[in-house]
Amino acid sequence: MTTTANAASARSAVAGVGFPRATTRALLAGGVAAGPVFAVVAAAQVLTRDGFDLSRQPLSLLALGDLGWIQIANFVLAGLLALAGAVGLRRALRGQPAGTWGPALVAGYGAGMVIAGVLVADPSMGWPAGAPEGPAETLSWHGVGHGVGAMLAFVSVTAACLVFARRWFASAERGWAVLSVACAVGVVVVMGWPDQDTISVRMALGSAVIFGWLTAVCAKLIAAAPR
Numbered sequence: 706m707t708t709t710a711n712a713a714s715a716r717s718a719v720a721g722v723g724f725p726r727a728t729t730r731a732l733l734a735g736g737v738a739a740g741p742v743f744a745v746v747a748a749a750q751v752l753t754r755d756g757f758d759l760s761r762q763p764l765s766l767l768a769l770g771d772l773g774w775i776q777i778a779n780f781v782l783a784g785l786l787a788l789a790g791a792v793g794l795r796r797a798l799r800g801q802p803a804g805t806w807g808p809a810l811v812a813g814y815g816a817g818m819v820i821a822g823v824l825v826a827d828p829s830m831g832w833p834a835g836a837p838e839g840p841a842e843t844l845s846w847h848g849v850g851h852g853v854g855a856m857l858a859f860v861s862v863t864a865a866c867l868v869f870a871r872r873w874f875a876s877a878e879r880g881w882a883v884l885s886v887a888c889a890v891g892v893v894v895v896m897g898w899p900d901q902d903t904i905s906v907r908m909a910l911g912s913a914v915i916f917g918w919l920t921a922v923c924a925k926l927i928a929a930a931p932r
Contacts (some may be wrong), residue, residue, distance in 0.1 A: 707722035718792050729796045736811070736923030740916025744784035750775060762832045763905040764852065764912070768825040770833035780822025783916075786859075787815030797926045810865035811919065817858030824850030830905070834911015859896060862888045862915045869922060882927070888918045 709892035750767050751759050757767065767776035798804035827848035828836030842849060865888035873882035896913045 721805040725825040729793050732789045732793030733797065733923040733927045734793075735788075736770075736793060737920050737927070738754060738762050739783045739786035739790060739815075740913075740920045742786065744913065746775065746779040756834065757832060759905055759909060761902075761905055762830045763826070765821065765855070765908075766828075766830065768822070769836075771827055773825065779821050779826065781819050783818075784818030784822060787810055787818060787919065789815075790919060791815055793923065794926065799852050801872075802875060803810055803868050805867045807865055807872070810861045810868060813861030814858045814865065814915070814919070817854045817856070817861060818839040820854030821851050821858060822854075824848075824854060826851045843911045859911065859915070860891065862919065863892050866892075867920060883923070885918065888914050 718830040730841070737788065747764050747767065750772070751757055751764075754767065754770075754772065759818045764776070791814075794811055795804070795808035803825065824847040827841035828843055829839065831837070831838050844852075846928075859932045866885040870885035870889070872884045873879070873885065891914050895914070896911045898907060899906075
């Protein structure tokens, strides 16, 4: 009887204590969906909002103007989906390498996205109509908050890439480890490149890399989870 109880307890620990495996998979699915949802909604706006130019105007500026609520909701939804993915990672990896810091850093990424959505950037780069053609001359409190949220998101998920890379190097999953290191290095290089004229494109590329990484990691754990 004791052996059976211990085995049941171990199975619960894998799936997330007190929660069915289906719940853990559903939460991980949120992490899978975060990137594609954000990309599709943002791309639709880039293509349909008259006058928006991604080559010089960051995606954050889509949160301004009459239809700005769409991008605000996009940021918040993507952040909440990433937070769900973080909870799923925590349950799936409980007691394993990267099981504490990995999910915590992904949660930091989700929180940063929510903050960046709620606190909108200041008008700049000619968007919306009538805004300064260059960077904002002064930053409002919400503009500063937006920058803090974006920084929290990028730094957190870059660190998460390295935490998971360490886990996968230790378990001899070289491909996943190299992919994670490459994503972290790629984000640092893309975001740190000293060319302000391409910042909007580089931010979009950096977002694609980290969202893609999160989608891949959560999908990997869903595929590996017992049913």
